[in-house]
Amino acid sequence: MTSLIIFALSVAVLLDFGLEYLRSVSKAQGK
Amino acid sequence: MLSPIDYLLWFASALLEVIVVYCAVRTKALRWYLTLTLNMLFAFLINVARFVVFYHYGYRSLEYKYAYYYSDAVWTILLYFSIMGLYQATFEEMGVSRQIRHGSMLLLGATAIISYLLIRQHDSQLTSRFVVELSQNLYFVGVVLTYMLWGALLKMRETRTRLVQLVLALGIYFSASAGAYALRNMYPSLAIAKLIPPLAGTFLPAAWAYTFWRVPDDARLAPARLALRTR
Numbered sequence: 001m002t003s004l005i006i007f008a009l010s011v012a013v014l015l016d017f018g019l020e021y022l023r024s025v026s027k028a029q030g031k
Numbered sequence: 032m033l034s035p036i037d038y039l040l041w042f043a044s045a046l047l048e049v050i051v052v053y054c055a056v057r058t059k060a061l062r063w064y065l066t067l068t069l070n071m072l073f074a075f076l077i078n079v080a081r082f083v084v085f086y087h088y089g090y091r092s093l094e095y096k097y098a099y100y101y102s103d104a105v106w107t108i109l110l111y112f113s114i115m116g117l118y119q120a121t122f123e124e125m126g127v128s129r130q131i132r133h134g135s136m137l138l139l140g141a142t143a144i145i146s147y148l149l150i151r152q153h154d155s156q157l158t159s160r161f162v163v164e165l166s167q168n169l170y171f172v173g174v175v176l177t178y179m180l181w182g183a184l185l186k187m188r189e190t191r192t193r194l195v196q197l198v199l200a201l202g203i204y205f206s207a208s209a210g211a212y213a214l215r216n217m218y219p220s221l222a223i224a225k226l227i228p229p230l231a232g233t234f235l236p237a238a239w240a241y242t243f244w245r246v247p248d249d250a251r252l253a254p255a256r257l258a259l260r261t262r
Contacts, residue, residue, distance in 0.1 A: 003216040006171055010210035013174055017181070017202035021238070024196055027252055028245075 033090055040229040041078065047236035048075040054243035060193070063248075066116030067197065070109050071236060077102045107169040110201075111139060114176050117198055121183060138176075142168050167212050173205040192250040193242055200238035207231040 033041075051071040055061055061068055081098055088094040115135040122131065145168065180198055189195060211227035218224065 003213040007210050007213035007217065010171075010174060010206045010213060013178055014203060014206035014210060017177075017199050017206060021196065021199040021203060024192070024199060024252065025241075028192055028196070028250065 036226075037229060040233050041082070044229070044233040044236060045075055045078040045082075047233065047240055048072070048078065050240045051236050051243060054240050058243050058248065060243055060248065063120050064116065064197070064243075067113050067239065070113045071239065073109050074106060074236070077106055104169075107173070108139070110173060110205075111135070111169060111176075113201065114173060114180065117194070117201070118180055118183075120194055121180065121187070121189065138172065142172050167209075170205060170209040170212055174202070174209045177202040177205050190251040192252040193246050193248060195252065196242045196246060197239060200235060200242070203238070204231050204235040207234075 048071045052068055052075070055064060055068040055071075081095075081102060084092075084095050084098040112135075115131060118131050118135075177198065181202060184195060184198060207227055208231050211224050211231070214221060214224040214227075
């Protein structure tokens with residue numbers, strides 16, 4: 001159960017960080 | 032047996048770690064990001080040490096397993112200092128370095144004690160179990176701390192592109208590693224769960240090398256979420 005919670009939280013955080021990172025890199029390249 | 036992809040990721044991560052150190056020195060980023068750079072240097076040394084053990088004893092040997100898990104624990108503790116370095120870079124103007132140092136030492140000690148309490152009932156192989164448990168817990172504490180730091184960056188309207196990208200890349204690394212550990216606990220034979228750590232371990236130095244190499248120190252960029260808020 002603990003592993004499932006950690007997995008779900010990690011995936012949610014990974015998506016958040018991942019999308020923000022991609023946006024940041026593409027914006028920095030566009031400048 | 033290791034596949035060609037495993038070898039490729041192993042050598043690529045070692046090479047990228049050296050490139051991060053080179054780029055940080057070349058772009059004079061050591062003043063702000065000394066702990067991050069030192070971490071990459073240690074990561075390279077850990078990779079070399081692991082390869083020496085692997086070469087002499089083989090992938091399935093007990094020696095390699097010990098070397099892998101002990102070095103992983105050392106690596107996660109070192110990464111923890113990287114997060115603290117990023118906290119210090121974020122709050123540098125507020126003059127709270129000492130409080131951050133004390134707080135981080137307290138949290139590191141608490142994580143070590145909790146890890147020990149969790150595995151205390153297993154008398155056999157106590158030390159090796161402790162090391163694995165400590166690594167797993169530190170990865171998850173790392174996710175929480177990086178997310179808190181990200182929240183602080185947004186709250187403080189931080190626009191230093193380098194700092195933002197370094198934090199985001201570290202967040203991706205920690206969350207992918209913590210997710211992989213959890214997945215391995217649920218499905219021990221799942222192949223993808225074993226592939227994620229080396230992939231994440233290659234991504235982190237690649238992203239940091241890119242940031243030091245391509246993003247100038249004075250570059251400013253509002254994170255997307257912050258830009259939306261200020262519109």
